[in-house]
Amino acid sequence: MRQSAGVIKLVVGLGNPGREYESTRHNVGFMVVNKLLAGFPAGRFEESSSAESRLFTGRLRGKELALQMPQTYMNLSGKAVALYARRNQIKPEEILVISDDLDLPLGRIRLRAGGSDGGHNGLKSIIAELGSASFKRLRIGIGHQESGTTADYVLGSFSTEETPVLNEVLERAAEAVNCVLSAGMSCAMNKYNVKPQQIEKETETTL
Numbered sequence: 001m002r003q004s005a006g007v008i009k010l011v012v013g014l015g016n017p018g019r020e021y022e023s024t025r026h027n028v029g030f031m032v033v034n035k036l037l038a039g040f041p042a043g044r045f046e047e048s049s050s051a052e053s054r055l056f057t058g059r060l061r062g063k064e065l066a067l068q069m070p071q072t073y074m075n076l077s078g079k080a081v082a083l084y085a086r087r088n089q090i091k092p093e094e095i096l097v098i099s100d101d102l103d104l105p106l107g108r109i110r111l112r113a114g115g116s117d118g119g120h121n122g123l124k125s126i127i128a129e130l131g132s133a134s135f136k137r138l139r140i141g142i143g144h145q146e147s148g149t150t151a152d153y154v155l156g157s158f159s160t161e162e163t164p165v166l167n168e169v170l171e172r173a174a175e176a177v178n179c180v181l182s183a184g185m186s187c188a189m190n191k192y193n194v195k196p197q198q199i200e201k202e203t204e205t206t207l
Helices: 025-039 074-087 121-130 150-154 163-183 185-192 196-206
Strands: 010-013 045-050 053-060 063-070 095-101 109-112 136-141
Touching: 010 025, 010 074, 025 063, 025 095, 025 136, 025 150, 025 163, 053 074, 063 074, 074 095, 074 121, 095 121, 095 163, 109 163, 109 185, 136 163, 163 185
Parallel strands: 010 063, 010 095, 095 136
Antiparallel strands: 045 053, 053 063, 109 136
16 A cells, blocks of 8 residues: 555554444544444445454545454554554654543544644554554544543443534535545644534635
């Protein structure tokens, strides 16, 4: 899988495997990958099991692309990401990782070109295994818990009241990934690192 430097070759959605975790806050990375796949032309991506992951490989806009859902459980996500990246000679800066974020409210997303793990164990594992923090990130806000432990909160499901906002943010997150793939990280950051109200206001002024 050889392409020019700077092109995103691998999109990684973080989460935990198993039906009991499918609808939990910690699994929004998996949810965005599923949203992306649903929006791609039928038959464009082929699913396989490799590198301790569910993998979807194909071509998009004339370029090879892989979507990865590590099956190692969140805290060991880096093992799967590093294994696939090294097998296919993919550099850290050619990877986009999608994860949940406690420091962002539900409904917000934020793209970053690099940075620290922010206390997220999945990102921490990826940084350790790649030996680099230069991979791109898309953080999906899940908000803070009002009570109880952080572990119980992130492994809990979204409430009925939260579901409409979740559906909207998953759609916007998939749009942001597609923007990164088509127009680049800087363009996507300028467009999507704003509050939803700002997006609506900007849309209204252009009509």
